[in-house]
Amino acid sequence: MEQMKMNPSTLSVLLLLAGPLGADPEWHVEYPDSFCVVEGSTATIPCSFTHPKVHEKTGAVVDLVERVVWCPNHKICHGTTPNVYDSSSVRADSRFLYLGDRVGNCTLKIIKTVKRDAETYRFRFETNGGGFAGKKGVRVNVTNGEDVKVRSSVTDNVVKEGGQVTLTCTSACSFHELDVHWYRNGHALSETGPSLHLSHLTNDETGNYTCSLDSSGQKTSAPWSLVVLVDEGKPESGSNQSESVWLLSVSVVSVLLAVFLLLLAGLVFAKRRHAQKKASEVIQKQEVDRKQEAVGASEEVSYATVHFKCNTSRSAPGPEHEIVYSEVAR
Ligand SMILES: *[C@@H]1O[C@H](CO)[C@@H](O)[C@H](O)[C@H]1NC(C)=O
Ligand SMILES: *[C@@H]1O[C@H](CO)[C@@H](O)[C@H](O)[C@H]1NC(C)=O
Numbered sequence: 001m002e003q004m005k006m007n008p009s010t011l012s013v014l015l016l017l018a019g020p021l022g023a024d025p026e027w028h029v030e031y032p033d034s035f036c037v038v039e040g041s042t043a044t045i046p047c048s049f050t051h052p053k054v055h056e057k058t059g060a061v062v063d064l065v066e067r068v069v070w071c072p073n074h075k076i077c078h079g080t081t082p083n084v085y086d087s088s089s090v091r092a093d094s095r096f097l098y099l100g101d102r103v104g105n106c107t108l109k110i111i112k113t114v115k116r117d118a119e120t121y122r123f124r125f126e127t128n129g130g131g132f133a134g135k136k137g138v139r140v141n142v143t144n145g146e147d148v149k150v151r152s153s154v155t156d157n158v159v160k161e162g163g164q165v166t167l168t169c170t171s172a173c174s175f176h177e178l179d180v181h182w183y184r185n186g187h188a189l190s191e192t193g194p195s196l197h198l199s200h201l202t203n204d205e206t207g208n209y210t211c212s213l214d215s216s217g218q219k220t221s222a223p224w225s226l227v228v229l230v231d232e233g234k235p236e237s238g239s240n241q242s243e244s245v246w247l248l249s250v251s252v253v254s255v256l257l258a259v260f261l262l263l264l265a266g267l268v269f270a271k272r273r274h275a276q277k278k279a280s281e282v283i284q285k286q287e288v289d290r291k292q293e294a295v296g297a298s299e300e301v302s303y304a305t306v307h308f309k310c311n312t313s314r315s316a317p318g319p320e321h322e323i324v325y326s327e328v329a330r
């Protein structure tokens with residue numbers, strides 16, 4: 001490594017010149033001031049840490065985190081201070097898990113929290129260039145879940161039949177990995193989990209809903225009452241509109257039907273008239289035919305001749321005709 005060959009004063013100058021962007025990080029541990037968790041649930045406490053690459057006093061290069069440790073109620077958590085997690089000793093059967101690393105993440109997980117876990121915890125790390133503890137610490141509160149509430153996706157407690165609503169079980173404190181149970185009028189529902197989605201609502205679903213963070217029903221919310229409004233054609237803004245649309249279509253259909261019937265009646269009448277007319281025509285024709293039987297075949301021939309002449313003069317206007325015309329002109 002290039003840095004190792006440089007003497008500390010040269011490095012310090014270089015680091016100063018580098019400015020804020022390239023500044024060597026400070027010794028620091030970052031975690032929330034307090035963390036609140038419902039008893040029995042799992043707490044994941046976020047934590048991160050930094051250290052300089054070169055010790056500001058000794059000039060020693062800091063490049064190895066040798067030990068990480070979490071302690072309850074101790075300012076600097078050094079040496080043999082009682083701890084809940086220590087990377088240098090194996091602790092079987094611990095509810096305290098270190099999810100962090102030796103680079104910058106010091107996240108701590110507490111599984112199935114109990115009342116006595118409520119302490120202020122501090123993280124300490126020891127490097128080849130010295131050790132450091134985040135003195136502020138994180139205060140962990142373990143609550144009974146007396147602040148459990150039901151929140152709903154609708155502002156009103158009244159939902160129309162066929163509608164939907166999503167209920168969410170909330171608490172001021174985190175309750176990860178807890179079984180959430182739901183009840184309607186005190187009777188357990190089959191659904192579990194932090195949110196309850198109710199759709200295609202029927203009147204049977206009207207009632208008081210509660211959620212609980214434990215099966216014993218101890219950490220139970222106050223009831224949230226749901227009223228499913230059955231629509232019986234009451235004059236409401238929504239149904240009113242559909243009603244008028246229905247009325248409109250009914251009147252359009254009846255007008256069309258009336259027009260159709262009129263046309264049908266007219267058609268029948270016209271047909272009847274036509275039939276009568278035809279009948280009289282047939283009679284007339286029969287009379288005409290009887291008279292024409294006397295007329296000879298010569299007349300028919302003359303008709304045919306007229307037709308033939310007419311056709312040729314229309315379909316074949318050619319030089320022949322020009323000749324004829326010119327002959328006429330002369
Ligand atoms: C730290 O580690 C935890 C657990 O692996 C992870 O959930 C979290 O995102 C990490 N934090 C950062 C800042 O990377
Ligand atoms: C934790 O408990 C302390 C003392 O009971 C209280 O003052 C603080 O507000 C609590 N913090 C949270 C996040 O609930």
Ligand SMILES: *[C@@H]1O[C@H](CO)[C@@H](O)[C@H](O)[C@H]1NC(C)=O
Binds near residue numbers: 185206207208223225
């Ligand atoms: C729901 O609770 C209210 C009081 O909060 C009560 O008056 C009502 O009868 C309850 N409804 C049912 C179905 O238990």
